[in-house]
Amino acid sequence: MNEVEMNEVDRARAPRVAIVTGGARGIGAAIAERLVADGMRVASLDILQPERPRAGIADVPCDLGDPAAVAGAVDRVRDELGQALVVVHCAAYQVIAPFEQLDALEWQRTFRINVDGAFHLVQAALPDLRAAGWGRIVMITSSSQFTPPPQMTHYVASKGALTGMVRALATELGPLGITVNAVAPGLTATEHALVDVPEAHFAAVRSRQAIPRTGLPDDIAAVVSFAVSDDIGFMTGQTLLVDGGEGRI
Template sequence: MRTAVVTGGARGIGAAIVARLRAAGLAVASLDLIAPDAPRDGVLEVACDLADAAAVASAVDRVGTGLGTPVVVVHCAAFQKVAPFADLDPGDWDRTFRVNVDGAFHLVRATLPGMRAAGWGRIVVITSSSYFAPPPGMSHYVASKGALTGLVRGLSTELGGDGITVNAVAPGLTGTENARRDIPEEHFALVRGRQAVPRTGEPDDIAAAVAFLVSDDAGFITGQTLLVDGGESRL
């Protein structure tokens, strides 16, 4: 049985990914600062601040001891705050990059030796369709997702020879609990009107794309960004 690590796996898109990978037969660990709403059978829950390199290394060691060396790595955790660039607090800029970008760096650094030793690995980074159509008040967040997109492209070149693929999944507006609480329905309707598929995306839509990219069937796909936004972007 292969072992997967999912960051930000306690709720929302991350929780859907955890459930989908468990259903696919993987052993799964969730790395998150928060706990899930309810206990999950067969999931190793590890409290971890992705911005802390030592904490990430310790968490990966714990996963290796408890479930086996992780060869599937999904970075879903993100810090997001909406604010005009001129009003952005430097601390929020720093936290955005420390969680979103540095978190990916720490995670890949900690898991890469095991994947190389296995001669097989899958890395998927959750980015955002906002990189392709940036909304106002999110320049810092979009910049972090752009950095992750570049990281995916660079790593795919470096790691392909090791049997490791590296891809990104870019969700559009998704009906997570947090999004439905914080975003007016009028905005969901506006987005649906721009999509080719006129319904709100759900966490399971994103999880399905991730499950494919970490499977054996996706072994010849790397360095790509898969938009999962109902055709809103149509790139």
């Protein structure tokens, strides 16, 4: 075996590198931890930082709404961990407000983080996926686009935009060996939701689910684990709804 062939073997054996946005807490943190357990080297891109270092996760400060910051963060991941061939966009901004009272700046910020952040991230990471001829892209969307709650039109619209992006990118990137899928959580018991969502609402959602318990971040992370694996190589452009059967689509 010559030196070039040996280098190819080493690359094939090396742990895959994954980028997870919004990985400091909540569903993003659970995804990052699950991918580490799956044997990946993980970088969390988040404007927030965890309270303490986490084994196997490189925490990279990043404002997802800033194209230069995203490009710089992806470059840093490449330099420190290697080419990231798994990209998971989980970072999201969410406020609850009636549509007629919604501030235009809140609408813009919702799209800047939820949608523009995905655009900047994929553009920055795509050259490495293209060069490898393999990649997994996952967008964390929301079950709310199927069963929209009141006072969240801006958030639902942003998640719908991500779903459209997933479908179009799947068409464009499929010939390159790159799959693009969405994972849509239902109401999940994250730190944020447990503070902001009344227990009565959790109970109402449970009553509509086929599986009558509240979803956990690990439930979402398990599906993301599948969505970035080799096993999903013939599935792309799809939305995997993880809501305990509330939507049943």
